[in-house]
Amino acid sequence: MTRPDSLSFKISSKLPKLLGRESVSTEIQALFELVKNSYDADSPNVVITFKNIELFHDANLSLLHRYKELANQLKTEFPDKNMVEIDSIIKKDDYYIRQLEHVNRISNDTCIVIEDHGSGMSLEKLQEKWMQIGVSKNENEIITPKGRRVVGEKGVGRFAVERLAHRTRIISKDKDSKTSVILNIDWDVFESTDKQVNQVKIPLDYESKEKNEHGLTIELIHLRDEWNTNKIKKIMDELSLLVLPEEINPKHPFDIQVKYEKEGKKEIISVSSSLLKKAPYHFVAELTNFSTIKFVSVRYKNQIILPNAKIDFPEFAREFPFSKGREEKVASVALCGPVKFAYYGFPFDPSGRNLGWTEWYGETKVGRIHQDVEDYSGIKIYRDGFRVRPYGEPGNDWLGLGTEARTTAGKLPNKNVIGWVSISIDKNPTIIDTTTREKIIENEAFEDMKLFLQEVLRVYYNFSESQRKKILEREAKKDVPKYITKLRDRIIENPSIPIQEKKSFLKGLDELQTHFVKEEERVTLEKDSLMDEKDAYRNLASLGITTGVVSHEVKDFLKIILLHTGVLKREADKLIVDKHQLEKSLEYLEPSVQNLRSYLALIGGFSSAMSSRKKEFRQKKNLNLHNEIREMVNGLTGIFSRWDIKVENKIPHDLPKLKMYQADMQSIFLNLFSNSVKSLRQLTEEREKASPEKKNRIRIRAMEQKDNIVIIYSDNGVGIPPIDRQFIFDLFWTKTNLRETTRTGSGLGMPIIKDIIKDYSGDVILEDNSEFQTGVTFKITIPKREITRHG
Amino acid sequence: MVNLRILYMEDREDMRNGLDNYFQSKGFDVKFVEDFGDFQKEFPQYVPNVIIIDHDIKGNTYFYEVFQIVHRFRLKEKKPMVLIGCTGLPDVKNIRKEYRIQGYDEFFENDGSNEHLDNILKFVEKKLKILLK
Numbered sequence: 001m002t003r004p005d006s007l008s009f010k011i012s013s014k015l016p017k018l019l020g021r022e023s024v025s026t027e028i029q030a031l032f033e034l035v036k037n038s039y040d041a042d043s044p045n046v047v048i049t050f051k052n053i054e055l056f057h058d059a060n061l062s063l064l065h066r067y068k069e070l071a072n073q074l075k076t077e078f079p080d081k082n083m084v085e086i087d088s089i090i091k092k093d094d095y096y097i098r099q100l101e102h103v104n105r106i107s108n109d110t111c112i113v114i115e116d117h118g119s120g121m122s123l124e125k126l127q128e129k130w131m132q133i134g135v136s137k138n139e140n141e142i143i144t145p146k147g148r149r150v151v152g153e154k155g156v157g158r159f160a161v162e163r164l165a166h167r168t169r170i171i172s173k174d175k176d177s178k179t180s181v182i183l184n185i186d187w188d189v190f191e192s193t194d195k196q197v198n199q200v201k202i203p204l205d206y207e208s209k210e211k212n213e214h215g216l217t218i219e220l221i222h223l224r225d226e227w228n229t230n231k232i233k234k235i236m237d238e239l240s241l242l243v244l245p246e247e248i249n250p251k252h253p254f255d256i257q258v259k260y261e262k263e264g265k266k267e268i269i270s271v272s273s274s275l276l277k278k279a280p281y282h283f284v285a286e287l288t289n290f291s292t293i294k295f296v297s298v299r300y301k302n303q304i305i306l307p308n309a310k311i312d313f314p315e316f317a318r319e320f321p322f323s324k325g326r327e328e329k330v331a332s333v334a335l336c337g338p339v340k341f342a343y344y345g346f347p348f349d350p351s352g353r354n355l356g357w358t359e360w361y362g363e364t365k366v367g368r369i370h371q372d373v374e375d376y377s378g379i380k381i382y383r384d385g386f387r388v389r390p391y392g393e394p395g396n397d398w399l400g401l402g403t404e405a406r407t408t409a410g411k412l413p414n415k416n417v418i419g420w421v422s423i424s425i426d427k428n429p430t431i432i433d434t435t436t437r438e439k440i441i442e443n444e445a446f447e448d449m450k451l452f453l454q455e456v457l458r459v460y461y462n463f464s465e466s467q468r469k470k471i472l473e474r475e476a477k478k479d480v481p482k483y484i485t486k487l488r489d490r491i492i493e494n495p496s497i498p499i500q501e502k503k504s505f506l507k508g509l510d511e512l513q514t515h516f517v518k519e520e521e522r523v524t525l526e527k528d529s530l531m532d533e534k535d536a537y538r539n540l541a542s543l544g545i546t547t548g549v550v551s552h553e554v555k556d557f558l559k560i561i562l563l564h565t566g567v568l569k570r571e572a573d574k575l576i577v578d579k580h581q582l583e584k585s586l587e588y589l590e591p592s593v594q595n596l597r598s599y600l601a602l603i604g605g606f607s608s609a610m611s612s613r614k615k616e617f618r619q620k621k622n623l624n625l626h627n628e629i630r631e632m633v634n635g636l637t638g639i640f641s642r643w644d645i646k647v648e649n650k651i652p653h654d655l656p657k658l659k660m661y662q663a664d665m666q667s668i669f670l671n672l673f674s675n676s677v678k679s680l681r682q683l684t685e686e687r688e689k690a691s692p693e694k695k696n697r698i699r700i701r702a703m704e705q706k707d708n709i710v711i712i713y714s715d716n717g718v719g720i721p722p723i724d725r726q727f728i729f730d731l732f733w734t735k736t737n738l739r740e741t742t743r744t745g746s747g748l749g750m751p752i753i754k755d756i757i758k759d760y761s762g763d764v765i766l767e768d769n770s771e772f773q774t775g776v777t778f779k780i781t782i783p784k785r786e787i788t789r790h791g
Numbered sequence: 792m793v794n795l796r797i798l799y800m801e802d803r804e805d806m807r808n809g810l811d812n813y814f815q816s817k818g819f820d821v822k823f824v825e826d827f828g829d830f831q832k833e834f835p836q837y838v839p840n841v842i843i844i845d846h847d848i849k850g851n852t853y854f855y856e857v858f859q860i861v862h863r864f865r866l867k868e869k870k871p872m873v874l875i876g877c878t879g880l881p882d883v884k885n886i887r888k889e890y891r892i893q894g895y896d897e898f899f900e901n902d903g904s905n906e907h908l909d910n911i912l913k914f915v916e917k918k919l920k921i922l923l924k
Contacts, residue, residue, distance in 0.1 A: 551880075551881055552847065552879065552880050555879040555880065555881070555902065556803075556879060558879075558902060558903070559806065559879045559901075559902050559903035560805050560806065560809070560903060561903070562902055562903040562904040562905075563805075563806065563809035563810070563813070563903030563904075563908075564805070564808075564809050564903075566809070566812075566813065566903070566904065566905045566908070567808075567809050567812045567813070569905075570812065570813075570816050571812075581812060584808055585808070585809070585812075588805035588808065588809070592805075643850065681850035682850050682851065683850070684849050684850045685826065685848070685849035685850060685851060688849070
């Protein structure tokens with residue numbers, strides 16, 4: 001045999017599988033690649049239709065269900081058989097076989113059709129570009145004829161079809177041709193043959209077409225994966241980045257429509273752009289007809305700041321007057337009329353720094369987003385929906401954003417901002433074009449509009465700057481050890497530093513790094529511990545307050561015990577014992593002992609609840625409010641009966657359990673009870689002969705609302721005078737009881753209650769009117785999401 | 792010997808029972824009144840040697856009002872009477888100050904124990920000795 005003088009590569013028919021199923025990781029990625037090709041082909045749109053997938057899904061589900069049923073049955077009947085044997089029996093089951101055949105039939109009919117109206121490919125282009133492995137049809141182009149940046153990966157798209165389906169039918173309609181070219185590829189043939197890839201013939205068909213018809217239709221038949229609504233939603237999410245927002249009026253928009261069946265109904269969904277949703281900074285502000293400025297919506301990343309029930313950023317909540325002036329700004333009428341301003345800010349991580357923005361956008365998406373933002377950046381002006389040029393065109397920074405900018409910061413330069421100002425001919429007649437219509441006359445009205453925009457940006461920057469500081473603080477904390485590492489590397493790599501000195505430097509750096517890490521841990525621990533301490537003191541203070549308030553009653557219990565033990569002793573010493581007196585004394589002793597016992601149990605329970613605050617036991621409990629109140633009332637039974645106070649526990653037994661520290665729950669109610677006792681005991685005498693409804697009462701109700709748990713606490717005590725109502729939650733405010741000669745208030749009770757409830761994101765208010773004719777009603781509202789398991 | 796008479800203002804029945812037992816064992820006659828209204832009724836009729844009032848009567852205090860009545864009577868009738876107050880409250884020192892300023896003979900802590908009751912009695916006997924000389 002003659003030895004060859006050269007060798008050539010041969011390509012196995014398994015190559016499509018290698019480049020398809022074994023290279024393209026997911027079906028979603030594969031589908032995305034195909035749609036990218038449509039985009040690169042300058043198609044104005046693409047329609048993706050999913051056929052028979054719901055049918056297949058349902059049939060497959062039935063098959064699986066049948067399998068599970070049989071498997072369970074067989075496992076019970078034949079506990080000694082293993083899964084392989086059971087599987088083999090199941091596959092001989094008649095019903096299973098019929099169902100499997102049914103599933104396979106439908107699977108053959110499952111199909112995804114991707115249809116675009118791009119340039120299409122002629123037979124020659126198909127041969128030279130599509131059928132040539134390793135070449136992208138736009139290899140030397142990074143911008144398409146319509147100005148789109150090419151997004152498809154080179155040469156990958158075609159084998160995405162192999163990843164998705166057993167068979168592919170490609171119908172290509174080139175705009176210059178009268179014939180469609182139809183390629184029918186059966187990928188199973190490639191797998192089953194030993195031929196080389198270029199030896200496998202792919203059948204071609206031809207069909208006549210209208211001359212103006214153009215585009216590519218790819219039919220993916222007999223899908224390899226099961227598709228469902230969730231996957232379709234995921235693919236729409238990926239595709240949303242290819243679509244640009246309407247508001248920025250792209251020159252050559254790309255529309256994507258997805259069609260599929262859901263519960264027997266045909267769904268047609270247009271994929272909308274997610275670009276603006278990705279903007280971490282966003283707000284909409286208005287200059288009103290009354291020349292006031294207000295923010296209409298504010299968002300930071302996923303946090304909706306405005307509108308929101310709980311306003312933590314008052315600068316966005318208030319409406320303030322438009323003002324202008326050379327030296328001093330005064331409230332003025334804005335000559336421009338009402339204006340709306342929408343702002344989307346996109347910060348990015350600078351090179352070498354990780355401020356979290358890449359993670360926010362997604363590592364695979366950040367590049368695309370960055371480019372899109374730059375392409376469409378600037379603050380544009382729209383009058384009645386039409387662009388007013390040149391405002392916001394590339395390079396046109398008419399608001400001067402660039403001069404104050406820092407890309408990492410909240411003050412973003414023009415190229416990191418997409419925004420628009422909306423005006424109209426009717427509402428803004430003073431904003432007029434120049435005679436050449438090249439721009440707007442920069443009169444006072446125009447200047448007022450600019451002032452409004454700049455003022456809104458100034459207010460917003462205060463917020464975004466504070467966010468930036470938080471980010472930098474976090475970064476600095478993470479980065480100190482990194483800087484030490486960098487310095488370390490520099491020292492190691494520097495040959496001019498003598499070895500001994502190097503060792504000494506490195507030792508010092510190691511110590512510094514260790515110290516820094518330890519210090520950080522120590523500060524964190526200390527902070528946690530201080531928070532624990534503060535909360536523990538708060539709970540202790542509640543216990544102290546209650547003890548102070550009820551000390552008299554507790555002493556009364558002791559008084560009776562001491563007095564009557566004296567009586568018992570005296571009687572015991574007598575020759576003739578007065579049995580009646582003995583019985584009487586024992587009768588008096590018993591409740592006092594019980595009351596003291598209950599009270600001490602309450603205190604003991606509180607102390608043990610306090611331990612739930614300790615780090616090692618830090619656990620909130622699921623508390624049944626009705627039962628907790630009942631226990632506390634039991635503990636204070638002697639005190640309540642001393643002052644003839646009836647406590648009505650009207651909390652439903654089935655109120656959702658509240659996840660709280662028990663010490664917090666007890667602190668709240670001990671403080672409320674203490675205040676009520678102080679208030680009600682003054683009225684005990686005058687209510688002695690009153691009817692039951694008019695006697696001393698405390699009532700506690702609670703209810704579950706849509707978003708909140710609401711607790712209503714009322715007493716019919718002396719109440720709080722209107723003039724004092726605003727102070728009750730202030731620290732150390734107390735009201736002297738005129739009938740008592742000493743102050744019994746510490747001024748801590750109500751502030752403690754408010755502080756505790758705030759920890760659960762709730763609030764407590766004093767209602768204007770008590771539920772009873774006199775006294776107080778407090779309303780405690782706590783969001784369910786903070787305090788219940790299912791919130 | 793004629794027993795000395797004590798008029799004691801105490802709103803609690805269990806206290807009245809125990810105190811009665813104590814003072815009786817010490818040879819005193821005790822009359823109890825539950826509130827200031829009762830006091831106004833009983834005082835001119837009973838004409839006690841000793842008036843003891845508990846500081847807390849159903850959540851209120853009547854030490855000023857009681858003093859006015861007793862003081863007027865003492866001046867008019869020129870009858871020696873010992874007027875004292877007592878409490879189980881912890882803030883005895885401050886309350887004592889007010890009672891003394893008001894004109895009471897003394898104010899005592901009274902936790903119901905024999906020790907405290909004995910203190911009260913010791914003072915009463917000493918004071919009466921002086922007054923009755």
